[in-house]
Amino acid sequence: GQSLEQPSEVTAVEGAIVQINCTYQTSGFYGLSWYQQHDGGAPTFLSYNALDGLEETGRFSSFLSRSDSYGYLLLQELQMKDSASYFCAWMDSSYKLIFGSGTRLLVRP
Amino acid sequence: SAVISQKPSRDICQRGTSLTIQCQVDSQVTMMFWYRQQPGQSLTLIATANQGSEATYESGFVIDKFPISRPNLTFSTLTVSNMSPEDSSIYLCSAKPGTGNNEQFFGPGTRLTVL
Numbered sequence: 092g093q094s095l096e097q098p099s100e101v102t103a104v105e106g107a108i109v110q111i112n113c114t115y116q117t118s119g120f121y122g123l124s125w126y127q128q129h130d131g132g133a134p135t136f137l138s139y140n141a142l143d144g145l146e147e148t149g150r151f152s153s154f155l156s157r158s159d160s161y162g163y164l165l166l167q168e169l170q171m172k173d174s175a176s177y178f179c180a181w182m183d184s185s186y187k188l189i190f191g192s193g194t195r196l197l198v199r200p
Numbered sequence: 201s202a203v204i205s206q207k208p209s210r211d212i213c214q215r216g217t218s219l220t221i222q223c224q225v226d227s228q229v230t231m232m233f234w235y236r237q238q239p240g241q242s243l244t245l246i247a248t249a250n251q252g253s254e255a256t257y258e259s260g261f262v263i264d265k266f267p268i269s270r271p272n273l274t275f276s277t278l279t280v281s282n283m284s285p286e287d288s289s290i291y292l293c294s295a296k297p298g299t300g301n302n303e304q305f306f307g308p309g310t311r312l313t314v315l
Contacts, residue, residue, distance in 0.1 A: 122302060133204075133292065133306040134243065141302070178242060185256075186231050186296050188304060190243040 093117040095179055095191030102197045103169055111164045111194045113179035123155050123162045124180045124188060134178065137164065166196075174198045202227050202295050204307035212313045213283055220279045221310045223293035228273035231296040233304070234266070236289045243292065249276040283314045 095115040103109040113123065122141040126134040138146050140155035140162060152165040166173055176195050180188040203226040213219050223232065232249040247268055248256040255268035270276040280287050292309045296302075 133308050136303040139302040182302065187233060187245055187248055189245060193242045
C-alpha cells in the first residue's frame with residue numbers, strides 16, 4: 092500500500108525558516124506535491140517535484156530524493172499567515188493524489 | 201487555473217437519506233476527483249470521476265454508496281447514499297486542468313452532518 096508520513100505539528104517564530112519532512116512508501120511513484128490548507132479553507136497547491144532536487148517558488152522550496160523516498164517543504168521568512176496545515180501528496184501516473192498525514196504549522200510572533 | 205464551486209456548502213441530513221453534491225468548474229478540465237476529509241485530518245481520495253464512463257473507486261469506497269456522475273468536462277456530482285453518522289465529513293472535489301500541469305485545484309468543500 093501507500094503511506095506518507097509527516098510530523099503532526101511544527102511551531103516556529105515569525106521570520107524564521109522551517110522544514111516539513113515527508114517520507115513515503117509507495118508503488119508507481121510519479122511525483123510529490125505539497126498543498127497548504129488554512130482552517131476552513133480548501134487545499135491550495137504549493138509545489139511539485141518529479142525529479143530529485145530542489146524547486147524554489149518565492150519563500151517556498153520543495154526538495155525530493157527518490158532514492159531515499161523522502162521530500163521536504165522549506166518555508167523561509169515565516170509570516171503569521173503561514174500558520175496552516177501542510178500536506179505532502181504522492182501523485183501516480185493517473186494523476187490521482189494520495190495525501191500524507193499532514194503537518195500543522197503554528198507561527199508565533 | 202480553475203475555479204471550482206460546490207453546492208451545497210453544508211447540509212444536515214437524517215440517517216438513511218441521500219445527498220447529492222454538485223461540483224462545477226469554470227473551465228474544461230482533464231481530470232476530476234472526489235475526496236473526503238474529517239475535520240483536522242488528512243484528505244482521503246474517494247474516486248476519480250471519469251467523463252462519459254464509470255468512476256474509478258479507491259479501496260474502501262463502492263459505487264452503491266458513492267455514485268458519481270461526470271456528464272461533461274466541467275461538472276460532476278457525488279451522491280452519498282443511505283447515510284449514517286459515520287458519513288459526516290467534508291467532501292471536496294478537485295480538478296486537474298491538463299496533462300502538462302501537475303497542479304490540482306480544490307473546491308471549497310461540502311460539510312455534511314448526518315444525525
